[in-house]
Amino acid sequence: MKRTALYDAHVQANAKLVEFAGWEMPLLYRGIVEEHLHTRNAASIFDVSHMGRIRFHGPDAVALLDRVCTRNIAKLAIGRCGYSHLCNAEGGILDDVIISRDADQLIMVCNASNRPKILAHLREHAVGRTVTIDDQTEQTCMLAIQGPATLALARAHLPIEFGDLKRYAFTSGEYMGMPYLVSRSGYTGEDGLELTLPASAGPLVWNYVTQPGDGSRPIVLPAGLGARDTLRLEAGMPLYGHELDESIDPISAACGWAVDLSRDFIGVERLRRIQAEGPARKLVGLSLEGRRIARQGSPVLDGDRPVGTVTSGTFGPTVGRSIAMAYVDAPVAIEGRPLTVDLRGERVPARVGPLAAYKRKE
Amino acid sequence: MSVPQDRRYQASHEWHKLDGGEVIIGITQFAADELTDITYVSLPSIGKEIVAGTPFGEIESVKATSDLISGVSGQVVAVNETLNNSPELVNSDPFGQGWMIRVRPTDPTQLDALLTAEQYQRQSAAH
Numbered sequence: 001m002k003r004t005a006l007y008d009a010h011v012q013a014n015a016k017l018v019e020f021a022g023w024e025m026p027l028l029y030r031g032i033v034e035e036h037l038h039t040r041n042a043a044s045i046f047d048v049s050h051m052g053r054i055r056f057h058g059p060d061a062v063a064l065l066d067r068v069c070t071r072n073i074a075k076l077a078i079g080r081c082g083y084s085h086l087c088n089a090e091g092g093i094l095d096d097v098i099i100s101r102d103a104d105q106l107i108m109v110c111n112a113s114n115r116p117k118i119l120a121h122l123r124e125h126a127v128g129r130t131v132t133i134d135d136q137t138e139q140t141c142m143l144a145i146q147g148p149a150t151l152a153l154a155r156a157h158l159p160i161e162f163g164d165l166k167r168y169a170f171t172s173g174e175y176m177g178m179p180y181l182v183s184r185s186g187y188t189g190e191d192g193l194e195l196t197l198p199a200s201a202g203p204l205v206w207n208y209v210t211q212p213g214d215g216s217r218p219i220v221l222p223a224g225l226g227a228r229d230t231l232r233l234e235a236g237m238p239l240y241g242h243e244l245d246e247s248i249d250p251i252s253a254a255c256g257w258a259v260d261l262s263r264d265f266i267g268v269e270r271l272r273r274i275q276a277e278g279p280a281r282k283l284v285g286l287s288l289e290g291r292r293i294a295r296q297g298s299p300v301l302d303g304d305r306p307v308g309t310v311t312s313g314t315f316g317p318t319v320g321r322s323i324a325m326a327y328v329d330a331p332v333a334i335e336g337r338p339l340t341v342d343l344r345g346e347r348v349p350a351r352v353g354p355l356a357a358y359k360r361k362e
Numbered sequence: 363m364s365v366p367q368d369r370r371y372q373a374s375h376e377w378h379k380l381d382g383g384e385v386i387i388g389i390t391q392f393a394a395d396e397l398t399d400i401t402y403v404s405l406p407s408i409g410k411e412i413v414a415g416t417p418f419g420e421i422e423s424v425k426a427t428s429d430l431i432s433g434v435s436g437q438v439v440a441v442n443e444t445l446n447n448s449p450e451l452v453n454s455d456p457f458g459q460g461w462m463i464r465v466r467p468t469d470p471t472q473l474d475a476l477l478t479a480e481q482y483q484r485q486s487a488a489h
Contacts (some may be wrong), residue, residue, distance in 0.1 A: 032425070
C-alpha cells in the first residue's frame with residue numbers, strides 16, 4: 001500500500017487508516033459527523049494526495065486535452081480550473097477530472113483509482129502529437145482546506161500569495177524555493193482552497209495549519225475521507241465508482257454542463273444522440289423518510305415497479321435527514337415525485353429532490 | 363482496549379449480560395468504533411421470540427449497515443427506546459446507556475458457550 005507524505009501526521013493525529021485505491025488513507029480522526037460539521041462551520045484540512053496529478057506541456061498539450069475531454073479546453077482561460085469528463089468512444093465515463101490551465105502547462109487532477117487507466121488512455125492519444133505527459137502524483141502532495149473560515153485563515157497564516165482568487169481559479173508561486181499551486185476549489189460544497197506542493201513540503205504546511213505557532217486553539221482541524229464523502233454527497237457532487245462509471249454517460253449523470261457537443265472529442269457522436277433522444281435514466285437526489293440510510297445498489301420503486309438504483313446514500317449531518325443519489329427512469333426524474341427505496345426488504349418512502357441537499361449561503 | 367468482565371461476548375461483537383435471570387444485549391466499543399457514527403438502530407418489538415445465531419435487528423452508521431445477532435434464544439421483554447432518537451448513545455456508551463434489548467432466555471446455559479471477556483479481547487485485538 002502506498003503512503004502519502006502526510007502519513008506520519010495522520011498517525012500523530014490518531015487517524016483511523018484504511019486502504020483506498022491502493023493508498024493508506026485516513027478515514028477519520030475524531031468522528032465523521034464531527035469532522036463534517038466542523039468543515040461546514042469553520043474549516044478542515046484534508047490530505048487528498050492520493051488523487052492523480054498529471055502535468056502536460058508542449059505545443060500540442062491543449063489539442064490533446066481537447067480531444068479527450070468533454071469540456072472545451074481551448075476556451076478554458078489561463079489561470080482557471082475546469083471540471084470535465086473523459087469518455088470512451090461509446091460515451092461511457094472513464095474519469096471525471098479538474099483541469100487547470102497555466103500559460104505554459106496544464107495540470108489534470110484525476111481519481112486515484114483511475115490514474116493508471118487515464119495515463120494509458122492519454123499516452124495512446126498523444127501518439128503523433130508533441131506533448132509531454134508527466135505524472136507528478138508521487139513527488140507532490142495535495143491538501144484541501146475547506147470551510148467558511150478558510151480564506152481568511154489562509155490570508156492571515158499561510159506564506160502563500162493568492163490575491164483575489166475567484167472560484168475555480170488558481171495561481172502558482174514559490175515560497176523559499178518551494179513551488180506551489182493554489183486553487184479556489186474543492187469537493188465539500190464549501191468555499192476553500194486546494195494546494196499542490198512538493199511532497200517534502202506537505203508535513204510542514206499541514207503542521208503550520210493545524211498547530212498555530214502562538215499556542216492558540218487550532219481552527220483548522222484534520223478531516224478524513226469519511227467526512228469528505230458525506231460532505232460531497234450533501235452538496236450533490238458525483239463520485240467515480242458510485243454515480244459515474246464506464247456504463248454511464250455525462251448527460252445522464254447530470255453533467256451536461258461540462259460537455260461541449262459543438263466540437264469534436266472522443267465519445268461525442270454517442271453523446272449527441274443521447275442529448276437528442278433524451279437520456280433513458282437520470283441522476284437525481286432523493287430525500288428519505290426516517291433515519292435509515294440507502295446504500296449503493298438499493299432498488300428504487302414506483303409502487304411495485306422498479307424504476308432505478310441508489311448510487312450513494314448517507315444520513316446528512318448538516319441537513320439532518322437521510323439523503324441519497326440514484327439513477328431513475330426519466331419519466332419519474334421529476335422534483336417532488338414520491339418513490340420508495342427498498343432497504344433490505346423494508347420499503348422506505350422517498351421523494352425526488354435536487355441533487356444537492358445542501359447549498360452554502362454566499 | 364478494556365471490555366467489562368461481567369458479561370459474555372460473540373465474535374460478531376455483541377455483549378450479553380445476565381441480570382436477574384434475564385439477558386441484556388448490546389454491542390462492544392470495538393464494534394461501535396469500527397462502525398463509526400451510528401445513525402439508526404432497528405430493534406424487535408417486545409414479545410418477539412428471537413433465536414440464537416440469527417439476526418434480531420440492524421445497526422446503521424454513516425459507513426455501513428450490519429446485522430445484530432443474539433447469542434441466546436428467548437423472548438424480548440424490553441427494548442431501549444431511547445436509541446430511536448439518540449442512536450449515538452451506542453457510540454458514546456455502548457456498554458451502558460447504549461444497550462439494545464433485554465431477553466428472557468429459554469436456555470440460560472447458552473451463555474456459557476459464548477466468549478469470555480478475555481477471549482473476546484484476544485480475538486478483537488487480532489484484527
